[in-house]
Amino acid sequence: MRRKDREITDQREIEAFISGETILRVALYDKGEIYIVPVNYGYLIEEGKYLFYFHGACAGRKFELAGQGPSAGFEIDGRYRLLEGDTACSFSAAFQSVTGTGKLVLVEDREEKRRGLDAVMRQAAGKAEGEYDERVLEKTAVFRLEVEKMSCKGILR
Secondary structure (H helix, E strand, O other): OOOHHHEEOOHHHHHHHHHHOOEEEEEEEEOOEEEEEEEEOEEEEEOOEEEEEEEEEOOOHHHHHHOOOOEEEEEEEEEEEEEOOOOHHHOEEEEEEEEEEEEEEEEOOHHHHHHHHHHHHHHHHOOOOOOOOHHHHHHEEEEEEEEEEEEEEEEOO
16 A cells, blocks of 8 residues: 555454444456446454455346455445545545455355355445345355455545
8 A cells, every 4th residue: 555654454443333333345357348236235353354245136147247256355335524625625534444355256155145145234234134035045145255456545534
């Protein structure tokens, strides 16, 4: 990170930020194009590594790309507040963000699908659903983004 004075390294602060947001943007490379999609997410931390989960249809661009196990970029941002200035160039913004890279995997295991969907429900609704109709589960794609690198930036003045 270029601006070390804005880097956040405290893992509790990073997790507090991630746990308080709801939208993760996933970026994938697709035949010379960058495909970015915002998704609701949930996460688990296993052996010190973040695993982001999200869901979608069992068809379409995201599904097809996930089946290839691609490298992916991701971003979460929030806590935005405009910092007004006297001139246009003196305006700024307070915010926090997490960016990183990892590997996108299509989850096949039913138990992991449930764990991933529970994580999404905790993040989005504050509670895990716990029970899923088998017919719906069969038609739902669950994706896991295995974080390899991550950094957090904050300007919270």
